[in-house]
Amino acid sequence: MSGQRVDVKVVMLGKESVGKTSLVERYAHHRFLQGPYQNTIGAAFVAKTMYVGGRNLTLGIWDTAGSERYEAMSRIYYRGAKAAIVCYDLTDSSSFDRVKFWVNELQNFEENCRLYICGNKSDLLENDKSQRQVDFHDVQDYAEEIKAYVCETSSKTGQSVDELFQKVAEDYVNYSSFQGPTEAKGVDLNQKREAYPCCHH
Numbered sequence: 001m002s003g004q005r006v007d008v009k010v011v012m013l014g015k016e017s018v019g020k021t022s023l024v025e026r027y028a029h030h031r032f033l034q035g036p037y038q039n040t041i042g043a044a045f046v047a048k049t050m051y052v053g054g055r056n057l058t059l060g061i062w063d064t065a066g067s068e069r070y071e072a073m074s075r076i077y078y079r080g081a082k083a084a085i086v087c088y089d090l091t092d093s094s095s096f097d098r099v100k101f102w103v104n105e106l107q108n109f110e111e112n113c114r115l116y117i118c119g120n121k122s123d124l125l126e127n128d129k130s131q132r133q134v135d136f137h138d139v140q141d142y143a144e145e146i147k148a149y150v151c152e153t154s155s156k157t158g159q160s161v162d163e164l165f166q167k168v169a170e171d172y173v174n175y176s177s178f179q180g181p182t183e184a185k186g187v188d189l190n191q192k193r194e195a196y197p198c199c200h201h
């Protein structure tokens, strides 16, 4: 098992089918996988190195399963996360209720984790604004209250996806005191391309 340095642990959380895996796919592999929806089982991991603040920084991104039957497992994956991207589907108001659930969890158990609230599938609103079920200003007010960053993305078109992860990295550089790098225990990052799809059935 060869451990790769991971500077920032990032966890993706949110209701099933909001597009967590697709966001990671878009960011890490610049693609959007069409075809039937396949829910994540357990969690998947991908590492991505970027140049920020005059140095290379590796984000270790844990993509958790949104299905409530994996809730206990998701709790394991957010432990020690420096950033949580809590996602919802802009066309599904119930997915925003789930955001509040995860934010409460993180506030109670992971107080050093920065929060990023991400409304995904913005492309669905382009031609039909009536599809929107979550008001942007309501989310902004909520985000202000909990001191979170807020954005609206589309993993399909790529809108604001790179910016989101860039913001995570920049915030880490700007606000976190650098501690020693975390070793990704038990994960062979050389095999990340194989490990990633096999966790997404």
Ligand SMILES: Nc1nc2c(ncn2[C@@H]2O[C@H](COP(=O)(O)OP(=O)(O)OP(=O)(O)O)[C@@H](O)[C@H]2O)c(=O)[nH]1
Binding pocket: 014, 015, 016, 017, 018, 019, 020, 021, 022, 023, 033, 034, 035, 036, 037, 038, 039, 040, 041, 064, 065, 066, 067, 120, 121, 122, 123, 124, 153, 154, 155, 156, 157
């Ligand atoms: N139109 C549109 N569809 C999207 C977008 N992102 C994801 N989808 C679709 O939504 C479905 C669910 O996407 P996933 O990325 O698998 O969702 P997930 O949140 O990882 O789901 P779980 O693994 O069950 O937690 C798939 O059919 C995707 O193609 C988006 O930005 N726009």
